[in-house]
Amino acid sequence: xxxxxxxxKSLTLDAVKEMPCHPTADQVYAHVAKKYPEISRATIYRNLxxxxxxxxxxxxxxxxxxxxxxxxxxxHYHFVCTKCKEITNVELDIDTKLLMSVCQQKTGGIxxxxxxxxEGVCKNCIEKN
Ligand SMILES: [Zn+2]
Ligand SMILES: [Zn+2]
Numbered sequence: 001x002x003x004x005x006x007x008x009k010s011l012t013l014d015a016v017k018e019m020p021c022h023p024t025a026d027q028v029y030a031h032v033a034k035k036y037p038e039i040s041r042a043t044i045y046r047n048l049x050x051x052x053x054x055x056x057x058x059x060x061x062x063x064x065x066x067x068x069x070x071x072x073x074x075x076h077y078h079f080v081c082t083k084c085k086e087i088t089n090v091e092l093d094i095d096t097k098l099l100m101s102v103c104q105q106k107t108g109g110i111x112x113x114x115x116x117x118x119e120g121v122c123k124n125c126i127e128k129n
């Protein structure tokens with residue numbers, strides 16, 4: 001039998017999978033609350049954190065705004081349109097382990113993460129002009 005906790009967690013996971021690419025925590029909450037208004041925002045936030053810690057979803061730290069979540073687990077990068085804020089997945093063959101170890105050598109620190117985000121104007125916005 002499913003406990004309430006696992007039920008809430010799978011609701012959160014399903015919402016991230018159902019929603020268009022890269023929802024923020026607030027958007028995930030709004031999506032779930034449509035069907036289950038009794039679930040609190042804090043519950044959704046907690047579940048999103050847990051799911052990204054266990055690797056079931058990915059958290060995309062957006063340097064220019066709220067964190068986004070997504071079910072796509074394969075390594076990829078993001079192109080953010082500065083006009084419509086649309087986030088596009090970009091698959092790139094970059095050896096991030098190498099970059100991180102070079103950074104580590106140069107700084108003498110311990111590198112645990114890297115952020116790489118492309119910014120610009122997306123194709124749709126270019127065509128609208
Ligand atoms: Zn755009
Ligand atoms: Zn993505």
